[in-house]
Amino acid sequence: MDDAALLQRVVAGDASAFRELVVRYHPTLVKVARYYVGSAATAEDVAQDTWIAVMKGAASFEGRSSFKTWLLRILVNRARKTGTREHRQIPTDPVDPRQAQRFDERGMWREAPAPFTDVIDGRLSSAPLLAAVRAAISELPEPQQAVVTLRDVEGLSTEEVADLLDLSVANVRVILHRGRSKVRDAVESTVRGGE
Amino acid sequence: MALTKNIRCLDAVALISSYLDGGLGWRERRRLEHHLAGCPACTAYLDQLRVTVASTSTLTPEDVPSDVLDGLLDVFEKFHRDQD
Numbered sequence: 001m002d003d004a005a006l007l008q009r010v011v012a013g014d015a016s017a018f019r020e021l022v023v024r025y026h027p028t029l030v031k032v033a034r035y036y037v038g039s040a041a042t043a044e045d046v047a048q049d050t051w052i053a054v055m056k057g058a059a060s061f062e063g064r065s066s067f068k069t070w071l072l073r074i075l076v077n078r079a080r081k082t083g084t085r086e087h088r089q090i091p092t093d094p095v096d097p098r099q100a101q102r103f104d105e106r107g108m109w110r111e112a113p114a115p116f117t118d119v120i121d122g123r124l125s126s127a128p129l130l131a132a133v134r135a136a137i138s139e140l141p142e143p144q145q146a147v148v149t150l151r152d153v154e155g156l157s158t159e160e161v162a163d164l165l166d167l168s169v170a171n172v173r174v175i176l177h178r179g180r181s182k183v184r185d186a187v188e189s190t191v192r193g194g195e
Numbered sequence: 196m197a198l199t200k201n202i203r204c205l206d207a208v209a210l211i212s213s214y215l216d217g218g219l220g221w222r223e224r225r226r227l228e229h230h231l232a233g234c235p236a237c238t239a240y241l242d243q244l245r246v247t248v249a250s251t252s253t254l255t256p257e258d259v260p261s262d263v264l265d266g267l268l269d270v271f272e273k274f275h276r277d278q279d
Contacts, residue, residue: 026259056274113236173213181212184243
């Protein structure tokens with residue numbers, strides 16, 4: 001059942017519909033909240049408060065945006081009010097210093113990468129691969145974790161992520177590039193380990 | 196691992212994530228595609244990143260801790276009881 005249909009049931013008091021929405025989105029809410037607040041416990045509190053706001057406000061949801069966008073907007077507004085972080089350092093240089101080590105002084109690969117497609121073929125969603133991707137995302141710094149989750153897991157557009165997190169599109173692209181490149185490293189280790 | 200006159204592998208790799216999202220301007224895109232046409236290593240990297248993003252998009256949500264779920268459902272049921 002899609003989000004909008006579940007929300008209609010939530011308005012009617014259907015606890016199982018509410019449960020389904022929480023199961024779908026709670027982990028993402030916690031990750032995005034973590035971008036704003038200083039501790040995992042506070043991020044969890046902000047996410048739970050968001051659900052309480054959703055249950056109280058469900059009847060007034062007009063469907064001008066998707067449920068997901070509406071939900072994330074509530075979360076971000078609450079997280080911003082709660083947030084105690086110093087202004088974050090957002091990287092602007094697209095060249096990741098960690099990645100730069102893979103290139104020589106002329107900017108060419110020291111060791112050429114090999115395509116994944118041949119090795120992985122048909123195992124895109126194999127359990128070990130997905131476990132490696134999940135673990136790599138959970139180890140990313142908070143801005144990369146929030147951006148990769150919103151863009152690649154939840155499927156928001158780059159522009160939507162920028163708008164939600166109040167970042168420039170260029171910043172989102174740099175953060176995404178860095179985050180994806182670390183997740184790629186994890187996939188590579190899994191692929192090589194499985195050869 | 197060709198070194199084209201316009202772009203190095205190091206610079207190409209920094210553009211590939213945005214390229215996958217259709218986020219490059221035409222000039223950057225043309226420069227990158229020119230590089231990729233002569234560089235199997237960066238083309239392999241493009242493949243790696245494409246597979247990585249595709250795998251990430253198939254992730255299912257992690258489990259919500261049962262105490263969190265139970266606590267929220269208690270609040271939900273109380274809220275709707277009070278509404279009646």
